[in-house]
């Protein structure tokens with residue numbers, strides 16, 4: 042492998058049912074920043090059936106180029122044809138960096154593609170930078186420039202590891218949804234669209250999809266919420282979440298929770314914020330009866346305003362809070378709801 046032959050930042054533009062996933066636009070945004078540092082372009086790789094129409098949206102969010110792999114075999118996500126599509130794109134276009142979302146699809150696809158093209162992959166990254174590797178000079182070891190430095194929590198969130206892939210290309214990472222920022226949309230911006238089809242011949246690894254059963258949820262995705270009212274073990278019981286729901290209703294918020302609440306079976310997993318839950322970035326985040334463990338904070342510290350309510354004034358949540366109220370949530374939350382109801386009436 043001649044590393045110098047590999048150029049450009051590529052991102053997998055995940056779509057489901059011909060709708061781009063949020064992570065696709067987040068990766069285009071991050072890819073644009075990395076490409077700027079490397080003085081190169083960001084290319085979105087769009088894979089599916091009848092999906093060419095999505096190329097404009099990718100362009101408006103910053104993609105310089107869109108490679109479209111469009112084939113009826115790619116209508117629904119299946120590991121084998123999608124892995125073949127991405128591995129073929131990489132072999133043909135030789136990108137320097139290839140990013141995939143750490144979604145259910147991306148976690149299945151990323152490692153398989155990296156093994157197929159014989160490169161490394163850092164899973165579930167929360168930060169990506171261009172820099173020198175080794176980060177600090179090591180006597181007798183050449184320090185390489187313009188490497189992708191991939192950072193992720195390790196050992197249960199107790200340490201943060203920064204990993205590089207100096208010997209193989211592309212440098213591949215899966216990236217946590219909700220962590221990277223989309224670029225502002227520029228209406229009417231166009232990208233260079235290239236169609237590429239490596240050919241898809243069904244083989245015994247092409248699974249047959251008999252039926253697609255979609256989970257029905259009447260709860261908004263907490264990753265889209267502007268205001269989150271999040272409860273922890275301190276709320277005390279599933280019934281007592283009612284006081285959080287009443288507060289959320291008055292201020293147009295959505296209820297979320299800590300892992301302790303999910304583990305206790307009080308709320309479903311898709312409401313969990315944190316390292317093993319979702320990363321959220323609302324305008325306002327209420328942390329109510331939540332201690333502020335590092336794994337929880339990892340999922341909410343990017344909120345614009347954090348308001349913590351906890352009876353323990355030494356709780357670590359107060360270290361990241363913009364506003365803190367020390368006291369019993371059973372008194373404070375209903376009083377706050379009543380006051381806000383009156384103010385907003």
Ligand code: FAD
Nearest residue numbers: 273274275299300301315316317318330331332337352370
């Ligand atoms: P606790 O830590 O028990 O805190 C309850 C808080 O409520 C306390 O601070 C207490 O003072 C306060 N309180 C009690 N009663 C009242 C009252 N009446 N009024 C006001 N305050 C009150 N956690 C996550 O949340 N998300 C994750 O994604 C996640 N991932 C993890 C991954 C790994 C690998 C590991 C090891 C752990 C993970 N955790 C995660 C768990 C995390 O370490 C904590 O155990 C968890 O966040 C604690 O939840 P909590 O704050 O609700 O409960």
